[in-house]
Amino acid sequence: MPDAHRLTVNGRDHEVRCPDGTPLLWVLRDRLGLTGTRYGCGVGSCGACTVWVDGQPTHSCDTPIWSAAGKSVVTVEGLTEAGPHPVQRHLIDGQAGQCGYCLSGIVMRAAALVDQAHAEGRHVEGDEVRAALDGHLCRCGAHNRIVDAVVSAGGE
Amino acid sequence: MPSCPPGASDVPAKPGNPSLAAAPLIGDWLDFTHEGIVRARTGKSELGQGIATALVQIVADALAVDVDSVELAPPDTSGPDETFTAGSLSVQHSGGALHAASTQARQLFTDAARRRLGAEPSLAEGRFVVDDASVSYADLAAEVDLAVAIDPTIASYDPSGIVGADLPRLDLADKVLGRPRYVQDMRLPGMRFARMVRRPARGARLVDVDEESALGIAGVTDVVRDGDLLAVVAEDEIAARAGAEALRESAQWQVPDSSLSDGDMVEQLTTADTDDTALSDGPSIDAPTLAARYTRPFLAHASIGPACAVAVQEEGLLRIWSHTQGVHPLRRDIARALDRPVDRVQVTHVEGAGCYGHNPADDVAYDAALLAARLPGRPVQVTWTREDELGWSPFGPAMVVDLAAETNADGQVTAWSWDGFGNGHSSRPGTLPTPSLLAYEEQQDGTPIPPAGDPPQAAGAGTGRNAIPGYEVGSVRAVAHRALTMPIRSSAMRSLGAHLNVFAIESHLDDLARHHGIDPVEYRLRHLGDPRGRVVLERAAQESGWGSPLAEGHGRGIGYARYKGTGAWCAAVVEVEAVSSVRVVRAWLAADCGRIVNPDGAVNQLEGGAVQSLSWTLLERVRFAGGRVLSDTWEEYPILHFSEVPPVEVALVERPDEPWLGAGEASMGPTAAAVGNAVADALGVRVRDLPITAEAIVAAMDS
Numbered sequence: 001m002p003d004a005h006r007l008t009v010n011g012r013d014h015e016v017r018c019p020d021g022t023p024l025l026w027v028l029r030d031r032l033g034l035t036g037t038r039y040g041c042g043v044g045s046c047g048a049c050t051v052w053v054d055g056q057p058t059h060s061c062d063t064p065i066w067s068a069a070g071k072s073v074v075t076v077e078g079l080t081e082a083g084p085h086p087v088q089r090h091l092i093d094g095q096a097g098q099c100g101y102c103l104s105g106i107v108m109r110a111a112a113l114v115d116q117a118h119a120e121g122r123h124v125e126g127d128e129v130r131a132a133l134d135g136h137l138c139r140c141g142a143h144n145r146i147v148d149a150v151v152s153a154g155g156e
Numbered sequence: 157m158p159s160c161p162p163g164a165s166d167v168p169a170k171p172g173n174p175s176l177a178a179a180p181l182i183g184d185w186l187d188f189t190h191e192g193i194v195r196a197r198t199g200k201s202e203l204g205q206g207i208a209t210a211l212v213q214i215v216a217d218a219l220a221v222d223v224d225s226v227e228l229a230p231p232d233t234s235g236p237d238e239t240f241t242a243g244s245l246s247v248q249h250s251g252g253a254l255h256a257a258s259t260q261a262r263q264l265f266t267d268a269a270r271r272r273l274g275a276e277p278s279l280a281e282g283r284f285v286v287d288d289a290s291v292s293y294a295d296l297a298a299e300v301d302l303a304v305a306i307d308p309t310i311a312s313y314d315p316s317g318i319v320g321a322d323l324p325r326l327d328l329a330d331k332v333l334g335r336p337r338y339v340q341d342m343r344l345p346g347m348r349f350a351r352m353v354r355r356p357a358r359g360a361r362l363v364d365v366d367e368e369s370a371l372g373i374a375g376v377t378d379v380v381r382d383g384d385l386l387a388v389v390a391e392d393e394i395a396a397r398a399g400a401e402a403l404r405e406s407a408q409w410q411v412p413d414s415s416l417s418d419g420d421m422v423e424q425l426t427t428a429d430t431d432d433t434a435l436s437d438g439p440s441i442d443a444p445t446l447a448a449r450y451t452r453p454f455l456a457h458a459s460i461g462p463a464c465a466v467a468v469q470e471e472g473l474l475r476i477w478s479h480t481q482g483v484h485p486l487r488r489d490i491a492r493a494l495d496r497p498v499d500r501v502q503v504t505h506v507e508g509a510g511c512y513g514h515n516p517a518d519d520v521a522y523d524a525a526l527l528a529a530r531l532p533g534r535p536v537q538v539t540w541t542r543e544d545e546l547g548w549s550p551f552g553p554a555m556v557v558d559l560a561a562e563t564n565a566d567g568q569v570t571a572w573s574w575d576g577f578g579n580g581h582s583s584r585p586g587t588l589p590t591p592s593l594l595a596y597e598e599q600q601d602g603t604p605i606p607p608a609g610d611p612p613q614a615a616g617a618g619t620g621r622n623a624i625p626g627y628e629v630g631s632v633r634a635v636a637h638r639a640l641t642m643p644i645r646s647s648a649m650r651s652l653g654a655h656l657n658v659f660a661i662e663s664h665l666d667d668l669a670r671h672h673g674i675d676p677v678e679y680r681l682r683h684l685g686d687p688r689g690r691v692v693l694e695r696a697a698q699e700s701g702w703g704s705p706l707a708e709g710h711g712r713g714i715g716y717a718r719y720k721g722t723g724a725w726c727a728a729v730v731e732v733e734a735v736s737s738v739r740v741v742r743a744w745l746a747a748d749c750g751r752i753v754n755p756d757g758a759v760n761q762l763e764g765g766a767v768q769s770l771s772w773t774l775l776e777r778v779r780f781a782g783g784r785v786l787s788d789t790w791e792e793y794p795i796l797h798f799s800e801v802p803p804v805e806v807a808l809v810e811r812p813d814e815p816w817l818g819a820g821e822a823s824m825g826p827t828a829a830a831v832g833n834a835v836a837d838a839l840g841v842r843v844r845d846l847p848i849t850a851e852a853i854v855a856a857m858d859s
């Protein structure tokens with residue numbers, strides 16, 4: 001009998017039954033219907049599956065459900081609930097993407113970066129954004145537009 | 157033997173617009189019966205390149221209606237058969253057809269409005285107006301017969317200003333906001349989730365497997381075994397993944413010996429039996445001024461989202477949802493593989509991650525189709541793993557190019573010779589004698605996928621794409637040698653042979669320029685008669701500050717080509733810092749894509765192409781041995797990271813009165829060439845074997 005795991009996702013409490021080692025990614029997509037979090041590699045190499053766990057950008061594909069239990073998870077859907085985050089608005093304004101498959105993971109990483117810089121009373125800079133996004137792969141070559149959009153979101 | 161099997165082509169080699177030949181009537185493309193909405197159809201897939209938005213702009217502009225009132229249906233096998241979304245031809249073909257259909261429809265509706273309103277109407281916001289009276293397109297739909305042949309030469313109305321504007325992409329906001337949009341996000345009632353357990357190596361035979369090992373897992377509903385094909389079907393991904401793992405552990409395979417590896421590809425390709433096609437029959441050169449060999453390895457499309465498809469066997473109809481580049485050819489190949497009538501199969505396009513050519517999109521569609529056919533009434537979604545995506549996709553073929561050139565005392569090139577060796581560049585569904593779908597070669601009664609063909613020269617060729625220089629170089633000899641044995645499956649990848657051919661031509665020209673002591677830009681201009689090409693070349697040089705001093709250890713290089721000799725003109729300048737390895741500091745592009753539907757979209761495509769080409773040129777190589785692809789993780793197949801991507805500046809040469817030309821593939825070759833030339837400028841070393849890694853530089857220094 002699979003174990004029951006309790007976690008909070010986008011502010012709502014859930015109990016899911018699945019094997020202990022099940023990656024958070026598949027719990028989100030399969031059990032909670034939150035398909036905005038993408039599967040890209042399953043082993044922490046591409047960033048497509050990034051969500052926040054207790055506020056920290058985290059690869060949901062290599063986060064076993066037991067380690068997310070009792071924690072608060074935010075997905076791209078949750079981030080968007082109260083209206084698009086500035087990072088999302090600037091990505092759209094700057095038409096920063098082509099196929100877009102990499103974007104929800106990038107949004108989660110970049111939004112955390114921008115929010116933290118704001119909390120510290122400063123604006124993010126290009127090199128800092130490139131460094132923060134270095135674990136995120138984009139095959140379409142939208143990198144420069146993405147960096148520019150995040151920097152301008154940070155300037156708000 | 158023909159240079160390719162019937163139909164093996166990225167685009168059909170018919171005169172005029174092949175899209176109109178396939179769907180000749182206005183009513184094939186447009187429907188006005190809904191108030192306030194124009195329904196338009198296309199056979200070209202949105203792949204992240206923005207084609208859907210561009211087509212909506214074309215229709216809205218020609219009909220003088222608001223873009224919001226144009227609804228473009230996703231490609232479906234009930235709509236126009238435009239074969240593949242490939243070759244940077246979607247705007248030319250689908251856009252050309254929709255433009256002519258819309259223009260002619262507007263004429264017919266204007267006639268009907270004149271009859272209804274009794275005077276010449278004006279057209280504003282989708283309504284025909286005479287004084288206080290007005291009618292809409294929908295009001296007149298019943299009396300306008302659209303079963304009328306489209307006249308592709310019809311004169312355009314004055315543009316409404318929608319074409320040429322930076323309309324934001326219609327699909328992008330959903331993607332940024334994480335809304336369901338991709339085939340991966342489809343959830344049909346009762347849908348099952350399946351995973352394929354692929355062979356450990358090419359040609360491996362499934363000897364035994366413990367099906368119970370998977371069936372005992374909660375949520376696993378079926379195990380499908382058919383010859384060497386093995387799959388697990390489950391209630392959710394979690395169970396499907398566990399089931400696949402169990403099957404993989406218990407399966408016993410017989411793996412054939414294979415000594416082929418990527419290390420001996422040059423030897424393999426230059427000694428294989430080949431099918432030779434002369435693209436230009438000038439004489440061979442006895443005493444060349446410069447002769448050299450250029451190579452590239454197999455390359456992976458390497459989509460960020462592993463392939464996915466959904467299928468369901470309904471009463472008498474197999475429905476498939478796929479991120480394919482061609483719904484019609486895929487439908488025909490699936491019908492052939494499952495041995496059923498074509499009209500019992502329907503394929504609908506749903507967006508996926510970018511594909512950059514023939515990736516496993518079609519293979520996974522067949523996986524889903526064959527599983528769904530065994531589970532009538534049950535929708536089945538199949539998602540590939542990252543390892544299978546990088547390991548079992550068709551790959552952009554490895555190539556070897558031998559170039560020779562002869563120059564006179566002034567440095568002018570007087571004779572040119574090209575020999576291109578490699579596997580074919582197209583094994584797309586429906587283009588080969590037997591089905592070109594991975595699972596078909598695993599199934600009991602299936603057959604191995606035959607070697608890839610090459611598109612005919614009239615469609616831009618494959619190995620020979622951009623083999624003939626766009627310069628005045630005297631006599632030209634060009635012979636393509638397509639290998640008839642295929643170590644790993646090859647097929648179309650963005651720009652086909654143009655990537656290596658442009659790299660080779662432009663490297664060769666740079667060395668000739670240096671040999672004669674002439675500046676590389678000046679040297680090219682001396683050989684370039686094409687006025688639009690000259691403008692593009694000069695523009696790129698000017699934007700980059702060509703000739704200005706560079707920092708220590710830096711180098712600058714240029715590359716130029718007109719894509720396919722018939723498409724967009726593009727020049728690239730790249731500045732590198734090269735010590736032991738290469739870092740691209742900055743890149744500049746100039747391009748002439750004719751009239752531009754969406755300038756921002758064209759810039760995005762050109763820049764994206766340049767960044768992808770930098771990645772291929774600097775880093776990428778598919779490695780394989782013993783019938784197994786070894787580079788099947790992102791660690792083993794690295795692509796360019798955020799910190800490695802240089803700023804890219806794009807200048808568009810405006811040509812509002814010229815026909816529109818696609819932008820998606822034009823920058824691949826010139827960018828690769830510019831990198832090679834910049835490295836040579838910085839280090840004085842010519843690297844001719846891609847990718848230009850630190851090792852390749854050392855090897856070039858040693859030779």
Ligand code: FES
Nearest residue numbers: 040041042047061
């Ligand atoms: S899917 Fe998680 S990092 Fe790639």
Ligand code: FES
Nearest residue numbers: 098100138139140
């Ligand atoms: S936009 Fe396609 S992978 Fe980034």
